[in-house]
Amino acid sequence: MNGNFHWWQTGIIYQIYPRSFQDSNGDGIGDLPGIRQRLKYVQSLNVGAVWLSPIYPSPMHDFGYDVADYTDIHPMFGTLADFDALLADVHARGMKLILDLVPNHTSNEHPWFRESRSSRANPKRDWYIWRDPAPDGGPPNNWTSFFGGPAWTLDEQTGQYYLHQFVTQQPELNYRNPAVLEAMLGEMRFWLERGVDGFRVDVIWLMIKDAELRDEPVDPNWDGVNPHFRLQHIYTQDQPEVHDVIRRMRALLDEYDDRMMVGEIYLHNEQLMTYYGADFDEVHLPFNFQLILAPWEAQTVRRLVDQYEADLPAGGWPNWVLGNHDQHRVATRVGAAQARVAQMLLLTLRGTPTCYYGDELGMENVPIPPEFVQDPPAVNQPEIAHIVGRDPERTPMQWDASPNAGFAAPGVQPWLPLALDYAQRNVAVESGDPRSMLSFFRALTALRQSSAALTVGDYAAVDTGVENLFAYTRTHGDERLLVVLNFAGSTHRIDLSALGKEGEIVLSTGMESTGKLRLRALYVVGNEGIVLRL
Ligand code: GLC
Ligand code: CA
Numbered sequence: 191m192n193g194n195f196h197w198w199q200t201g202i203i204y205q206i207y208p209r210s211f212q213d214s215n216g217d218g219i220g221d222l223p224g225i226r227q228r229l230k231y232v233q234s235l236n237v238g239a240v241w242l243s244p245i246y247p248s249p250m251h252d253f254g255y256d257v258a259d260y261t262d263i264h265p266m267f268g269t270l271a272d273f274d275a276l277l278a279d280v281h282a283r284g285m286k287l288i289l290d291l292v293p294n295h296t297s298n299e300h301p302w303f304r305e306s307r308s309s310r311a312n313p314k315r316d317w318y319i320w321r322d323p324a325p326d327g328g329p330p331n332n333w334t335s336f337f338g339g340p341a342w343t344l345d346e347q348t349g350q351y352y353l354h355q356f357v358t359q360q361p362e363l364n365y366r367n368p369a370v371l372e373a374m375l376g377e378m379r380f381w382l383e384r385g386v387d388g389f390r391v392d393v394i395w396l397m398i399k400d401a402e403l404r405d406e407p408v409d410p411n412w413d414g415v416n417p418h419f420r421l422q423h424i425y426t427q428d429q430p431e432v433h434d435v436i437r438r439m440r441a442l443l444d445e446y447d448d449r450m451m452v453g454e455i456y457l458h459n460e461q462l463m464t465y466y467g468a469d470f471d472e473v474h475l476p477f478n479f480q481l482i483l484a485p486w487e488a489q490t491v492r493r494l495v496d497q498y499e500a501d502l503p504a505g506g507w508p509n510w511v512l513g514n515h516d517q518h519r520v521a522t523r524v525g526a527a528q529a530r531v532a533q534m535l536l537l538t539l540r541g542t543p544t545c546y547y548g549d550e551l552g553m554e555n556v557p558i559p560p561e562f563v564q565d566p567p568a569v570n571q572p573e574i575a576h577i578v579g580r581d582p583e584r585t586p587m588q589w590d591a592s593p594n595a596g597f598a599a600p601g602v603q604p605w606l607p608l609a610l611d612y613a614q615r616n617v618a619v620e621s622g623d624p625r626s627m628l629s630f631f632r633a634l635t636a637l638r639q640s641s642a643a644l645t646v647g648d649y650a651a652v653d654t655g656v657e658n659l660f661a662y663t664r665t666h667g668d669e670r671l672l673v674v675l676n677f678a679g680s681t682h683r684i685d686l687s688a689l690g691k692e693g694e695i696v697l698s699t700g701m702e703s704t705g706k707l708r709l710r711a712l713y714v715v716g717n718e719g720i721v722l723r724l
Pocket of ligand 1: 292356515
């Protein structure tokens with residue numbers, strides 16, 4: 191079945207947020223030896239690859255997305271030897287390892303930035319984006335930070351501003367200077383030589399900014415919530431020259447055997463698809479975040495899936511995401527009753543699925559008491575903290591019912607609070623319950639991985655005539671599966687006899703039904719999803 195396909199096409203990607211997976215040394219923060227101890231569990235989820243959020247040395251102003259050294263491991267997470275051991279174990283279990291690469295910006299403590307800011311004449315001055323103040327002494331233009339406030343900070347010593355679209359401690363590199371790209375390619379090479387299988391590339395669509403640093407226009411349709419979206423980001427995002435940078439990164443990967451990169455890109459289809467590259471010489475996968483951003487309604491989701499399928503360039507491989515460390519938990523967004531339907535959708539659509547740790551348990555956003563709020567956008571903007579804060583989806587993994595949920599030793603204070611329901615919602619309890627969310631998730635991933643129709647088959651939407659239902663077939667050779675998802679609580683009877691006489695239940699969200707169903711009078715109960723073999 192894997193014959194002509196790459197691992198990153200047929201496998202499921204599982205994202206681990208290292209701070210929150212498993213603490214092994216009693217400091218309340220997850221680490222690499224901790225992840226290593228839990229690999230058997232990861233493998234039991236039938237996933238093909240693990241993506242680790244950043245593990246590099248960092249002052250942690252943005253929890254590791256402010257990198258102070260691209261070629262080492264933060265002592266909090268372990269050592270390079272721990273990393274090598276982890277990589278070897280991941281490979282020994284038949285999985286791949288993807289690292290988070292954060293090329294757009296460094297930490298302000300990175301030696302490159304220390305040099306750059308030391309004087310206007312420093313050879314690395316131009317490695318970052320420095321500009322004189324505006325005539326009134328203010329920032330050079332109107333650009334803003336995703337995390338609140340202006341995108342510019344004045345360096346008193348040299349009298350110029352530097353650009354940062356995230357926290358002030360994340361100065362942005364200047365990829366219009368070829369030396370910067372050469373340096374970053376060198377950092378990537380370090381990990382490729384070590385054997386990592388790929389990179390998830392952070393904010394790849396922001397890597398080049400307008401050469402003239404023009405002001406961005408105000409968006410007349412701004413909803414008034416997040417000040418960063420008051421402007422239309424036409425000069426800080428998706429600049430044409432970014433594709434040259436990405437092609438160089440891809441060319442490096444192509445020097446090695448079967449490595450990949452997946453790019454973090456929040457853009458609409460038309461622009462998003464350009465990141466495959468005109469000759470498929472850019473990212474292997476441009477992250478497709480539509481299931482996160484769209485309202486959870488059957489017809490809306492059907493339309494966006496159909497549109498995405500239609501917009502994909504011929505030969506472009508699709509991908510789908512339900513959650514990550516920047517987005518509220520899927521079970522919270524869609525509601526607990528829909529959590530299984532959402533996973534069934536993710537894991538039966540055509541294209542590589544990315545799963546966020548804990549979603550397989552049905553973990554929800556964890557309310558963070560004000561004194562524990564740590565995430566910079568929430569700290570900087572308390573009025574909208576409940577919308578932009580990311581702590582709630584980054585809480586410790588729930589392994590068992592013991593104090594600290596097995597994430598850290600009893601008595602240790604975890605870096606973020608545990609969910610209140612961890613004694614019921616955890617790996618140990620759910621593994622012992624054949625009808626749990628975890629058991630459902632494992633059955634679903636096992637089904638996906640054993641079915642050519644689901645991993646590589648064609649997709650076609652099916653009309654049901656019912657507003658709340660989204661149905662489709664996945665077909666490969668003789669194998670044909672029908673997926674019917676009920677996005678609401680009401681029961682419906684539908685007639686799908688055009689597809690055949692009957693279908694055999696392969697999996698349902700309720701984990702109870704087996705046998706054959708007549709397609710002429712198919713009952714779909716509230717919040718149910720079913721996969722039938724036709
Ligand atoms: C990406 C990361 C996010 C981080 C930001 C700045 O969006 O996913 O967590 O804060 O980039 O690096
Ligand atoms: Ca630790």
